[in-house]
C-alpha cells in the first residue's frame with residue numbers, strides 16, 4: 001500500500017493533502033487498483049480513467065453533505081478508497097464483501113445504488129429538487145460516462161433539467177471515447193468533434209473577443225448581429241448541444257489535470273442552474289495493456305499484473321455456443337441480422353459483427369430502442385436477433401410486449417446471463433425474465449441445457465416465425481460428444497423424461513437440469529428412483545407430460561435458478577391447480593429477496609441449487625413422505 005493512500009481515511013484527508021502530493025496519490029491508487037483487481041477481478045479500465053477526476057471531486061465538493069451519483073457505478077472504486085473503504089478492498093465483488101458498485105448500505109458517502117446505465121442524472125435531479133423543496137443547500141453531482149449518455153433515460157433527464165433551469169445540479173461527463181467497446185452514435189461523434197477539432201474548442205468569450213476586434217463593425221455589430229453570433233456560436237462553441245438544452249457547458253477539459261479539474265469544478269459549484277462539465281479521460285490510464293485495449297480491460301477476471309493475461313483458462317460457454325450457431329445459421333440465411341445494446345463482446349456477437357458487418361447493429365446502451373428496432377426489422381421481413389443480458393432486457397419490457405409480441409413479430413431474444421451472474425450482484429442477476437416474459441401472449445420461451453439443445457433452440461426460433469426468447473446462463477457449455485453440424489427443430493412445447501423412477505419427480509429446464517441429473521444419480525445409489533423431467537420449453541409448458549407423470553400425491557421437486565414468483569414453480573403450480581391435481585409439490589428456487597454478489601458456485605450453493613442440495617432435498621421429501629405414509633398405515637391398523 002502507498003504511504004499517502006494509507007493516510008487517507010476520509011475525504012477530509014484528501015482535501016488537506018498538499019497539491020504536490022496528489023500525483024503520488026494517483027500513482028499509489030492506480031497501483032492499488034491494478035493489484036486488487038488482478039486478484040479479485042473487476043472493472044479495471046473504467047476506474048483507472050477516473051483517478052484524478054474522483055480526487056478532484058472530493059477536494060471540491062464535500063460528501064456526504066454533497067451528493068455524488070455514479071452512473072453505472074462500475075467506476076466508483078476510487079470514491080470507495082477515499083471514503084474509508086480502503087482496508088476492505090480485498091473483498092471487492094466477493095461473497096459478503098465490498099460491492100463493485102455504489103451501495104448506500106456500505107457508506108454515508110454512497111447516496112444512490114447504481115449498476116444499470118443512464119440513471120444518474122434522473123436520480124441526481126430528484127435529489128436536487130428535493131433539496132430545494134427542503135430549502136437545503138448541498139450540492140448534487142452526477143458522474144456519467146459517454147457510453148451511459150447514449151442511454152435514453154439520460155436524454156430524458158437532460159431534457160427535464162433544461163426545464164428546471166433554476167435547479168442547481170452538476171453533471172460531469174466522463175468522456176473517454178469508450179463504452180465497453182468503441183462508443184457509437186451521433187452523440188459520440190459530436191463529442192469527438194468537440195474533443196478534437198480546434199474550432200470546436202473556442203469558448204464563447206473567444207468568439208466575442210474575435211468579433212469585437214473586427215474594425216468598425218465589432219462592438220455595435222456584434223451586439224446587433226445576434227443571429228450571426230448564434231450561428232457562429234452554433235458552429236464554434238463546444239458543447240452547444242448541452243447549452244441549447246439549458247445547461248451551462250464547461251469544457252472540454254483534461255480529466256487528468258488536477259489544476260484544470262479543480263478550477264472548473266469550483267466554477268461549476270458556484271454556477272447556478274444545471275451545469276455540464278465535459279471531462280476528457282483515458283480509459284485504462286496507467287496500465288499499458290488496458291490503455292492499448294480498454295475494451296478487453298473494461299471488466300476483468302483475475303489476471304497477471306505484468307502482462308494483463310487472464311489467469312484462468314478460457315472454457316467454452318453458452319455465449320460461445322450461441323455465437324457459433326448464429327454465424328452458422330446466418331451463413332445460410334441472409335435475412336438473419338443481429339443487434340447489440342453496447343454489449344457486442346459480452347453477448348458473443350463480435351464474430352457475427354466481423355463476418356456480417358452490414359447485418360450487425362450496435363445501438364449503444366439503448367435496449368428499448370434495440371427491441372423496437374428489431375420489431376421494425378422483423379415487420380419488414382428480416383429475422384432479427386437481439387442478444388442481451390437478462391437483467392438489461394428489463395429495460396425493454398414494454399417494447400417486447402407492445403411492439404414485438406402484440407404484432408406477433410419474429411424477433412429472437414438471445415437472453416444471456418440468465419440466472420445467477422456472480423460478482424455483479426443484485427443489480428445484474430438474470431433471475432426475473434421468466435416472470436416478466438411468460439405472461440406475454442405469442443412469446444415462446446426456450447431454455448436449452450447443453451450445446452446441441454442450444455443450437456437447435458436457435459434454429460427452432462427462426463423456424464417458429466414468432467417472438468422467441470432463448471435463455472442461457474453465464475456458465476460453461478456442456479458440449480455434446482458427437483460433433484454434428486445438423487440443426488433440428490425442437491418439438492414445440494415438448495418436454496422429456498430423461499430418467500424414470502417412482503419415488504419422486506424432479507422438474508427443471510435449461511442448464512439446471514444437468515444438476516438434477518447428477519442428483520438423480522446420487523439418489524439411485526440410495527435406492528431412491530427419480531423421474532427427471534426436462535422442459536426445454538418454458539412456454540408453452542408441456543401440460544401433457546406434466547399431467548402424465550404428476551398424479552394425486554405424487555412427490556414433486558421443481559428446481560429453478562430463477563425467482564419462484566412467476567417462474568417455473570408458479571407456472572407448474574398454476575397448471576396443477578387448473579387440473580385439480582393435488583400433489584406434494586416442492587420447489588428449490590430463489591426467494592423473494594435480492595440475491596447478493598459472490599461467485600456463481602457460491603450463490604448456487606447458498607440458495608440450495610447445487611446437485612448435493614437437490615439430492616438432499618429430494619431424499620428428505622421421499623423419506624418424510626414415506627414415514628408419513630407408514631404412520632398413516634400404522635395408525636389405520638391400530639385404530
Ligand SMILES: Cc1ncc(C[n+]2csc(CCOP(=O)(O)OP(=O)(O)O)c2C)c(N)n1
Pocket residue numbers: 046049072074075115116117144145146147148149174176178179180283298341342343365392395
Ligand atoms: C442498462 C444497461 N445496459 C448495459 C450495461 C452494461 N454496461 C456497463 S458499463 C457499460 C459501458 C459504459 O460506458 P461509459 O458510461 O462510457 O463508462 P466507461 O466504462 O467508459 O467509464 C455498459 C454498456 C449496463 N450496466 N446497463
Ligand SMILES: CC(=O)[C@@H](O)[C@H](O)COP(=O)(O)O
Pocket residue numbers: 072074115298299346417421424474
Ligand atoms: C458494469 C456492467 O454492467 C458490465 O460491465 C457487466 O459487469 C458485464 O458483465 P459480464 O462481466 O458478465 O460481461
Ligand SMILES: [Mg+2]
Pocket residue numbers: 145146147148174175176177178179
Ligand atoms: Mg466511456
